[in-house]
Every structure is written in C-alpha cells, then in structure tokens.
Amino acid sequence: MIHHVMGNDGTYPLLIALWLLPLLGAILCWGFGPWLKARAGWLASALVGASFVLAVLSWGAGTQSVGGTLGAHQSLLSWIPGFDFGLLLDPLALLWVFVITGVGALIHLYSIGYMDGDAAFARFFAYMNFFVFAMLTLVLSDNFVGLLIGWGLVGLASYFLIGFWFFKPSAVAAARKAFVLNVVGDVGIMFAIFLIVANVHSIGFGDAFAAAGSYATPTLFLICLGLFVGAAAKSAQVPLHTWLPDAMEGPTPVSALIHAATMVTAGVYLIARCAPLWSVNADAQMLVGTIGGLTALLGAILGCAQWDIKRILAYSTMSQIGYMIMGVGVGAYEGGVAHFFTHAFFKAQLFLGSGLIIHALANEQDIRRMGGLAKKLPYAFVVMLVGVLAICGTPGFSAFFSKDMIIYGTLQHGHPWLYAVGILTAGLTAYYMLRLLFVTFLGSYRGAVDPSDLGIRHPELAGLPSDGDPAPQDATAHHHAPAWIMNLPVGILIVPSIFAGWLMFGGANSPWAHFFAGQFPVPNVVVPPISEGATSAIVFACVLVGAAVAAARYASKGALADAVARLRSESVRMPALLSNRFYFDAAIDALCVRSAQLAGTFFGRVADPHVIDGTVREAAISARWMGTLMRSLQTGLLRAYALILVFGAACFIVYYALAGGR
C-alpha cells in the first residue's frame, strides 16, 4: 500500500537523539539509582536540557517547507507488515517539543530542590524522564499507533508519578482512577484507528488526512468522536475530568509538568494534529467546541469553590484546557495552540510557586490556613502575582493575547454561544485566581488558628487530601527560604509568562502566524459583527468585574479584618452541589464501577458455582444415583437373578417369534 509521509522524506537522525535522550536518562536513573543518589537529579535534568538544545537546533528542519510539505521526517521501523513507524517534526510538533523539553528541564531542576531528601529520589527522576520520553513519542510520532503508544505511556508515567508515594492509600486510589479513565481515552483512539485502517489501510497521518475528503460523513464523525474521547480523557474534559483534581496527590513538580503544562494538553495536540479531519466535519467541531466551552465554564465555577491551593490550580487548568479545546474544536487552531503555549508557562509557574509555599509551610495546602504570606514569602508572592495576572488575561500579559484569539475565533467560526461562555469564564477566572491570591497572601497568617474555626470540618468534602506531601522529610523549620535551585526555574518562567503573548500580536502577520504558515487548513471565516479590539475590551471589562468582586470579598479592609469568620461562614455555607463537584464522581461510581462490581460478584458467587457447576454436579450425582440403583437391583437372590434372566429371554423370544412370523 502507498505510504505517504508528512514532512519531507529523508532522514533526520538528530530527531532520534532528541527523542531517546530522556529514555536513556530514565534507564540510567532506574538502573543505577542507588549508586547515583543525588546525582540522578542533575543527570536527568541535563539530558532533558540536552534534548531541548537539540530541539532548538532543529528549528530550521522543523519549520522548513519544501514542495508544500512541512517539517522533517525520520522513518524508524516497520511495525507490522504494511504499517511503518517514523518520527515527524513539523511546527506543531516542534512547539510541543519546545514546551516539553524546555519547561520540562526547568521543572526537573526545581525538583532537585523539591524532592531533596526523599527516599526514592532517583526513582522520581527516572519516572520524570520516562514521562518526557513518552510525551516526545506522542508528539513526534508520524502515525496513529505511534501516537497511541505515546498516549498510553504518558498515562503510565502519570500513573507512576501520581502514585509516587505508593504507601498513601489516597495516592494509590488517585493513580488507579487516573489510569483507568485514561484507558477509556485510549480505547476511543483505538476505535478511531480501526475505522481509519478499515478505510485507508494505513496508520500514517499523511494517508489518513489525504483521504479526509473521501470518508463518508458518519464514518468521519465516528472517527472524530473516537479521537475526541481520547482527547477528553487525557485533557480532563467533561465528563472524564474527575481524575485531574485527584491527581494532585502527586508531588507538586509532577502537577506542574504533567497535569498542567504538557500531558493534559495532549488532547489539544491531537485535535490540532487531526485538524484536516475536523475541519471537514461540522458536527465534530460543534461537539468538541461545546464540550470545551462547558469544561471551561465548569472548571471555573468549581475553581471558585476550592480551598486546596493545588486543587484550585487543577480546576483552573481544567478550565483553561477547556478554552484550548474550544478553540481547536471550533477551528481556531492557532488560537488554541497559542493558549497551550502561554498556559504552559504561567500554569507551570503557578504550580511551582504554590510548591514554594507548600514546601515552606511544611506541606500545608489549605489556603484558609495561610494568609499574610506576602511579607513572609515575598518571592513566592511575586511569582504567584505574575502568574495570576497572566492567567487572568491582563493586557500585556501572555494569556491576554492567546485567550482573546480563542474567544474571538469562536465568533469568527460562528459560535456566538461559545463566545459568551468564553467571556463569562474569563470573568470567573479572574475571580477565583485573585481569590486564591488574596486569601493566601493578604491579611494575617492563620496557620495557628484552629481548623474548625476556619470551617475545615470534612476534609474530604472540602477536597483536601487526607495528608499533604510528605516530602521533604524535614518538617522541622517552619518558613525556611527555598533553595535557589527552586527559585531559579520559577524566575526564568516569569519571562515567557509575561512576554510569550507578544508573539501572537499582529494577527495575520504575527510571528505566530508565520510559524504556523501551512500547518493548519484555512477555514472560511465569517466577518463577525464585533471587531477583535472590541472583544478584547469586553473580555477585559469582564475580568475587571471578576477582579472587583474578588477584591471586595477578600481584599477589602473589612474582609481582611474578620477573615477567619468570613472564611468559616463561606466554607460552611458552601452549596452541596459545589462541594460535591456537581456529583460527577458519584455518578460515575454508581453507573460504571458499582454496576460492574455487582455483575462480577453475581457471576463469581452465583452463576459459576451454582448455575453452571450446579448443572454438571447434578448430572454426576444422578449418574452415581443410577449406579446405586443398579446396586439395589443386585439383591443377591439367586431366584431374582434367574427371573431377570428369564425376563430378558422372554423379550428375545417375543422378538424372534415376531421376526420369524413375518
């Protein structure tokens, strides 16, 4: 069969090195962990950094455009006869590689400080490197199966890292939940692959997209649906989002790298990668856009109801990814991808900043027990402030540009409702992020206050983990300043989280647009009634409203005065709908988990032993019963035997009399 490749044919061995270096690190850290000890961290970071350097060097190859085909291609091996593997580096992949390796390297550095002294230091870095490798596999693969392999491996890495402290039952449960929900996504992609293979007899992106026009519309919709199930599971879209908040059981750097910057955006990558399929199926676009908008809104609403600093960030992540999915869903691919780009920086920064706080407060995660940290942790304050301003879309900060691209894109592609949702969500975002900021840093420190006075009654309902990160093991000093190794990466991140957005400034002839020239299909956009500038204005107004409400509730004099009472009343009066996260967990548990377990118990306890085996047993018993019956016929009475004999003889005689009579 023809094997069409995207990206210019020919080899680009550098790509293999770029791809395999982290794997090497993982193997080394795994194999020689005990011997490497602290060196493992440096080794791992160095290798990820190296592949970042290689990524930078590959800029030219990745963005080159020869004969209409973008990027570089390196074929690897023939997977099974007729289905080949290869690596593909085009602008889209290149962008992800930058973020994965760049942000990844920074977070590796940070982890050296954060995980310092943990018993399984080397194992942690082995997992982190393995994750980077898996993520690179995902974004560099030139075919669906390779992508699926990467897809599964990142899920595995996330499973390992969520359950990194495997002696914590809560962590173990969270890891299992994350993995199983991600497998739901995997099988969705598998289903899409079956349809594609059945139609084009190839797993290559090129063949699949080249035939985009030739699929029957229902088939194409099913393909997109399957792919989107995968995307939704990985990117925590409603209703498959419930694993993401629990995933915060993992160490904070893990949350920053996997559950904020990279892995959870794989769904965005997938849809952007399959743009040729989506752009020709309006139903799929509608579906994805709607789910994305719904997720964005839902995440924001739930974000307003959390007290655990990491969970707030988790829900904000979910909401922001909702934006991206909405963007790529409706067809504003550049916007969605742009928001992934900026979000990677400021969300990583926010997580790492929260990590600074948690680390400094000896694993305290409940913002109600913080407060007044601006003076105690000024550096963390600055970091968080910048992050919050960025995520809110303050003019000049990165998200301002990327978010507006999405919101305006929805209108351009004719989805006014999603436009409204986007604007509303922007306001909510401003509210809950500033709430986080104010409650954490303003007022006075509440660490000494009795939790019950703060309304911390039911930790599980409040969404608190049963216990915080046990690392590092030294919980002696209270506010000890974080080591430079932790501060440096966060500081570096400040720069892009402010300025990354400027790349997107200038619409059609922005560097961003040039970078992606020819990457995405160009849809025919309608000229909306509202101009882009106006949109930005409306969004910003909305943001200001949200900010004002937050300020009034948490930053005003009165609020800061009796913060404890207000926080208490707020947490006690929290609506059940919110504190139960819209009952998604309960519903999934009741519908899927319990029912399956019920069926299993029935089959195992009733059907097998009593119905099936019972039948067999009865047959055996009745056979033995017949045996005893024959025993009882064997009376031992000579004359009885004679009688039996004569009876048989009589039967014979009758037969032969009749037969002879004929």
Added chain:
Amino acid sequence: MRLRGDVNVLAPIAILLPLVAGALLFVLPDDPRLGKIYGTLVAFATLVVVLLARHADWSVRWLARPFTAAFHVGPTPIGWWLALLLGLCTLCAVAATNLPRQRSFVAQLLLLEGTMIGLFFARDLLLFAFFWDAMLIPVFFVLLGWGSHPATAWRYFIYNFAGGLLLLFATAAFGVIYGSTDVIGQSGAPLIGAWAPWIFAGFALAFLVKTPVWPLHTWMPATYADAPSPLVAVVSAVQSKAGLYGFLVIGLAYLPTYVARFAPELVVLGAISLLYGATVALVQPDTKRVVAYSSLSHLGLIAIAIATRNPLALQGALVYIVAHGLFSTALFLILGYVEEREGTRSLIRLGGLGHANPRLTGAFTIAALAALGLPGLAGFVGEIVILSGVYQAGWTWAVIVALIAIVLASAYMLRLLQDAMNGPVVDDLPVRRDLTWIEGLAVAPLLIALLAIGIQPHAIMAAIAGAVR
C-alpha cells in the same frame, strides 16, 4: 541433502526428549536440587531442539485401515511458534519451581511438555487426539499430588476428558469419511457430507472446553487457583491454546464452511467470555483466580478473532496467543513467589509489599501492564491487530465489547497489582526477601520477550502471515 535428514529426526527427538528425561527422573535419587538442575537443563535442551526443528518433518506409517494414519510429526508454522512458547514457558516454570517432592513435580512438568510438544508437532489428526488426551494425565496427577483439593483434579479431568472423547469420536468419523487423518498442515480439500456438521460439533466442543470459553470454563478457575504456580503457568500459557490451535489447523482448514456458519454463535460466546471474565476478575479476592478469569476474558477475544476468519484478525490472534502465553506465565510465576513468601493469595490480606520487594514489584508491574494491554507491550499489538481485523470483518459490536473489556482489564489488573504491592505496610504479613537472582532469571526472559514483541512485532507478524495463508 543429509542435513535435512538430520533436521527431520529432530521432530521426534523434540517430543521424546522431555518424555524420556521426565520418566528417567522418577528413577533418579529424590534430591530437590538435582531435580531442578536436571529439569532446567532438559527443558533448555528441548527448547533448543524445538528451535532447530522448525522445518523438520518425520513420518512412520501407523494404520492402513479403516483410514490411513501415521506417526507424522513436524511443526506446522503455527505449531512451531506454540512449541517455542511452550519450551520457553516450561524452562521458566522449571527454573521457578520450589515445592515439596520437587523431583516428581519437575518430572511431571517434563512429561507435560513432551505431550504438548507432541500435540503441536502432530501432523496426523489421530496423533493429535492421542496427545490431546495424553497431556491431561500429568496435570491430573499434579493436581492430585500437589493441589489443595482433590475435587479440583476430578473436575479438571472429567471436563477435559469429556471434551477429549468428543474429539476422539470426531476424529474417528473424520478419518473414516476423509480416508486419512494425516491431514494437519496439508492443504487438503475441506470435509463435506452429512457427517460434517456433527464432526465439526465434536471438534468445536472439545476445543471450547479446552480453551475454555463460557459456559464451559468452570474447571479453569479452580484448577488455576489450586495447582502449583509453575504448572498453572504452563497450562494457562500453552495448554489452553491447544483448543485455539485446533480451531486453526482443523476447523479453519477442513471445516471452513461450518466455522463460517456458526461464526455468530462463536462470536457471542467469545464476547460473553470477554465481559464475564473481566467482571468476575474485578471482584475476585484470590490473586490466582483474578488471573484465571482474566485469561477467560483474553481467550474469549482470541476465539472471536478466529471465528471471524479475517486474515488480519488471525494474525493478531497468533500474536496475542504468544503474548498471553508470556504474560500469564510471568503473572502466575510471580504470584507463586508472592504466595510462597506471604503464605496467602488473598488480596484482602496482602498489601504494601512494594517497600520490601522492589524487584518483585517491578517484574509484577511489567507483567500486569502487558496483561492490561499497555501500548508498547506485546498484549497491545495482539489486541489492536485482532480488533481492527474483527472490525473489518464487520463485527462492530464485538469490537465495542472488546474495548469495554480492555477498560475493565486495566481496572482489575491495577487492582491486583496495587492491592498486593502498594499501600501501607501490612504488619502481620511475613514479608520475606526480594527476588533471588535465580527467581529473577526465571521471569526475565518472559518480560524481555514481551517488550521485544511489543516494540518490534514485525518479525513474528511476518512469520505468522505466512502461517495464516
């Protein structure tokens, strides 16, 4: 061409070597270490012989009437792979054995290997039936001698012997009608006539009992739970494939029309097995039973693949047969280690072993991941190829059922793994030392093979593509 002559002789040697060596072991002094070393060497030698015997073909006349039959041995392309798998699994199982009356146990394992190599090397249907029944006997005696309840031995024996009788009857009728049973692996004309459906029914039932497929499976969980792990490893890895092998070399080759006619029934049975096994595995408290029911589920998938007769699905089925053999062997051996260390199989009691046994946990994790079809490991290759074949054959609903089962698989495998290895340390468990190097070596080849096939299935797929056609 005397080299070929040599090669041909390897086929009977591959069968006789373990049989004779196993019988010999009974008369050797009863020393556990001797038995193990001897057994390992023999198993290794057998593996080598099987490896070399790929193109062997050796035949001696047996019967002239009522139908021609011959001691015709020599691997079919598929049979060779299965024999290879068997050789590897037996080697690992023997190496991992650590039981009372070790010598006799190892001897039984070798006898089992011999009879099963015979089954996969048999080119004559009568010989096939011969080994089919013969391979029950060692298992039966191990269950009697080492199992916890004799009742299990009976159940195993009765179920499988009943299947064997049907096979016997079908074989006899086949021979009479077809004139010869020297048919396996030859490209003969399909069987026709008024008898054909009954003959097919006989074969099919025998194969389904052996596989097993719902509702003929109830002998299996008890057997897998009670028998010593090394034996269970071999039985679940290879013996349970005998039925599927029979479907391939007899059902598809000589009764294709009936396989086609009864495809819906077979697919339904396979689908039920898939979900049934998966859901039961979800709640079983006994580690070995979890794996047993997962096997029911996995083999249901293979049954579906064979029933659809789609070439892609068949290739996938063969890969999956090998993959399942590898990871179920690994799982059972590892569970055997756990049981022998902690003295329990109950997931309710086990927990937190990961602290003291990192190597054991690592091995267990890889095996479990392969079993739940993690992309990049062998199980995944089989699943995705089978299912895309099944989808192309038009059984969309079966594909969806299978996908659900894959999700369930991840749930029960993680439950098995985490409940045993993760969580806080359980105080009243006698947690013993981590894997010794010999124990590690016993499972390492399996895990390596899983990884290799997962990354580069091209070789085995290419080899199998020829076998399917």
Added chain:
Amino acid sequence: MTGALPVALGNYVALASVMFFIGVVGVLVRRNPLVMLMSIELMFNAANVLFMAFARAWLQNAGQIFAFLVITVAAAEAAIGLAIVVAVFRSAATVDVDEVRSLHG
C-alpha cells in the same frame, strides 16, 4: 417332511416346549437347589426330545448323537451340582437359595 410319522412333528415341538417351560418355571419357583437342578435337567431333556424328533424327521443321526452327548453332560452337571450343594451346605448350613445371599450389591 415325511408324513409317514404316526404323530405329527408339531406335537413333539409342542411337548418339548411345554417341558421346557415347566423347567424354566421350576427354576424360578423352587428354593431347593437340587430341585432347581432337576428343573434344569427337564429343560435339557426337552431339547433331547426335539433332537430325537428332528433326527427322525430329517433322517439325520446327528440328532441322536447330540442327545446322548447332552445326557452325559447333564449327568456330569448333576454330579458337580450335588458336590457344590454339599459344599454350600457345609459353609452356609442351609440349602435354601434364598438364604444364600452373602454376595449382593
């Protein structure tokens, strides 16, 4: 067959059948092994009657030879039977066949 016979062949067959039937009934109803043996002799002799009749009818002396053979065998059987009955009486102290039932089931 030859009509020269004063008595039709059928009558012999009838007679023999009756004798045989009586013998069978005797075996069934009597409880003394000796009497049972005598009933069996009756069955044998029924056969003898047939042999004789048919030998005459076919003019075949094989039948008569057969009859002599049967008589001899019957004698031997009676002797052995007597011996066994005595032996049983020694061990079981009864000759009532309904009492002799240690073997059953």
Added chain:
Amino acid sequence: MILNPFGTADWMAIAPIVALAIASLLVLLADLVARPAISRYGAVAIGLLGTAAAAVLAAMQYGHVYAAFFGGFVTGGFTTVFEEIVAIALAGSLALYATLGDPKRIGGTVALMLWGSCGAMLMAGAANLMTIFLGLELLSLALYCLCGMVDRRGARESALKYLILSSTASGFLLFGMALLFGASGSVLLADLARPQLAANPLFWMGSGLFLIGLAFKMSLVPFHAWAPDVYEGAPLPVTAYMSVATKAATLAVFARVLYAALPAGTASHVMLPVWIVAGISMIAGNVGMLAQHDLKRLLAYSGIAQVGYILTAMAGGSALGLRYAIYYLVAYTFMNLGAFAVATAISGEHEEGARLVSYAGLARRRPWLAAAMTFFMLALAGMPPTAGFLGKILILATSADSGYAWLGGLLVAGTAISLYAYAKVVRAMYLPQSGDHHVADLRPIAPLAWISVTLCLIGVIAMTFYPLTPSNVLPLLR
C-alpha cells in the same frame, strides 16, 4: 475318510487341546508324588509349560487349514487367534496361583483350569453345534468347580449361583440348538447359512434362544446378573480367567455365527437384539461401576461394558469390524490380566486385596504397582498411550463406517461415565492412607505376578503402536 474317521490332520488340528489335557494329567500326577512344599510351584510350572506348548502348537497352525471331527472343529486363522487369547488368559491366571490359594488344592485347581481351557479352545474352533455345546459345558463345568475351590462362604455361594444360572442359560442355548437342528437338518454351522432358512420360524426362534445362551456367557445386560456376584465370590485367579477366557471363547462362537452361519441378508434382523443389549450393556455396565467398592465387582461391571464395546466393533458385520473386535479383545485381555495381577501382588496372605479401601496409600507403599494399576485403569478408560485408546478409536471408526453410529455414540457416553469409576481406583491409591480401616499386609514379593504385570504393560503399550490384527482372518471362517 469314512473308513479312517480320525486321521493325522485331525490330530494336528486338536494338538493344542491335547497338549493342555496332557499337561493337566501331568499336574495331577505330580501333585500325587511331589512334596506339598514344592507341589504349588510344580503344578504352576507344569501348567505354564503346557500352556506354552499349546500356544506354540496353535501358532504353528496359523495360516493353514485343519479340520477335525468331520468339520466340527476348524482351525488355522481365526481360531488360532482366539486359542492364543485363551492361552494368554490361562497363563496370566495360572501365574497368579503361584501366589494365591491353598497349597493342598493347587494341583486340582490347575488341572481344572487347564481342562476348562480345553473347552474354551474347543469353542474357539467349533464349527458345529455339538462342538460348541461340548466346549461350552467343558469350560463351564470346570469353572463351577474352580469357583467353589476355596473355603470361603462367598466362593461356595458364587459357585452355586453360577451353576444354576449358567445351566439355565445352557438350557436355553441347547433348546435353541435343537430348533436350529430342526430347521436346517444339520448340526454344521455352515449349513445354517442356507438362504431358504430365512423364511423358517424354527430358524428364527432357534437362533433367538441360542443367542440368549451366548449373551449370558458374555454377560450382557439383562443376562448379566450373575457376573458381579460370581466375580466377587470366586478366587482372584479364577475371576481373572473367567473375565477373559469365557468372553473370548463365547465371542469366537458368536463371531463364527455372525459371519458364517446366517442366511444372506438376515444378519441385521437376527442380530438386532444383540446389538440393543450390547448398547444397554455399555451404559448399564459403566453406570454400575460407579457405586462399587470392590475391585473384582467393579471389573465385573467394566467387563459387561467392554463386551459391549467389542460387539459394537462387530456390529457392521464387516471384515474390519472383526479385526478391531479381536484387537480390542486382545488389548482388554492384557489390561484385565494386568489389573488382576496387581490385585494379587498386593493381596495379603489370607485375604484378597480386592477391596478398594485396601488400596489407600498404595502409591506410597508400592509406587510401581500403583503406577501399573493406574496405567491399566487408564487403558480400560481408553486414555493414551494405551491400546485402549487406539481400540476405542478404531471401534468408533468402524461403527461410524458400518451405519451403527448410535452404538458409537453410546460407547462415547459410556466411556465418559466409566472414567469416573476407573479414576476412583486411581484416587484410592493416591489418597493418603487413613488409619481407620485395616489394610492388607503386603506379601514381600510375588515374582510371577510382577512378571505378568510387566508383560501386560508391555503388551498394552506395544499394541498401541503396532496394531496386531491378523491379516487373513475372514477366508478361514468357513
């Protein structure tokens, strides 16, 4: 010919029988002169030698045609095979007397067994009704005595039961013979094949009564009632002998009737009742085994079923069918003799180790014997690698071939049931020995029994791989 009624050819024909007769006389003679201490072994030795001589003589006849008694006794092919089977059975049973039995009575016992075998061989070659009757009675009379040869109440009782029931059956047989004679006007079996007989009621009724007699000897349900009791009561060697020799001889007669003595086209009708009772026997016999606790009884029921299998092979009346019937009969001979030999080898000084409870823990005390017994049980059940497996598949094949597939189906069903019963014996041996019941104290060593066990093992395995079905059987039937 008339002038010299008994020529050398006749002597040649009956040479094996004569050899046995002479041997038995020698045994009695030796028993008179020899000291009691050695009398046991002397008798057994002479008996075995005589058997060997008979076997050799019979073997020498193979392939030629000899007739005696004006064609009343034909030997050469078919007959030879059955004579050999009888010889094997005789040897296998005599070997057991080296271990069992009251030394004072050994001489007579052995002599009786030899004479019985004369009768059996006579039946094997009988070509007319007289010879059949003579042989049958000779065999039966010997067996009546043999059953009662020991001072056990059970033995005496079994003798009585066997005597009465068997004689009754003989009565039926004899009356049937008389009717057949009346129908054909000849005692030669060959003359029964005249086509005009097909319309003769005398012929039908005669063959009916005749077959009743045979069915009794083959212990087919419902003519089986005697078998379990007699097998249990009789001494082990006698049971072993009965279970094989009687069946073999009777089957020879039956086969001769089926293949050579029926008007063309009547076989299926004349024999139908036999096939039916054979089918019933396969099920009833195997079911009967399930509830037994005594090896001899269990094997009695098993024998009932096994004869059913053999008849299934013959059902088609095809040449191959006879082959496989003989094949399976030989296999069955080895399995049964082997099983009884094991039972003898483990039976104590004064009691016979036939109760299954006395097998508990045998695998520990006598692993090799246990293995052998297991092997024989598996063979009877038809598991590979035994002749039982091949025999079953051959029988199934012929039944499918000759349109008696329903018998094949019953065979499969019966086998499935039987497995449990045979496996029960195995289980008894491999279960740990629980102290609550007395276990026979094992005699130190029983050389002949061991030898015969080994020979039977070899026989059963060898037959699996080289089916020894005599090639030129059918031509010699007439």
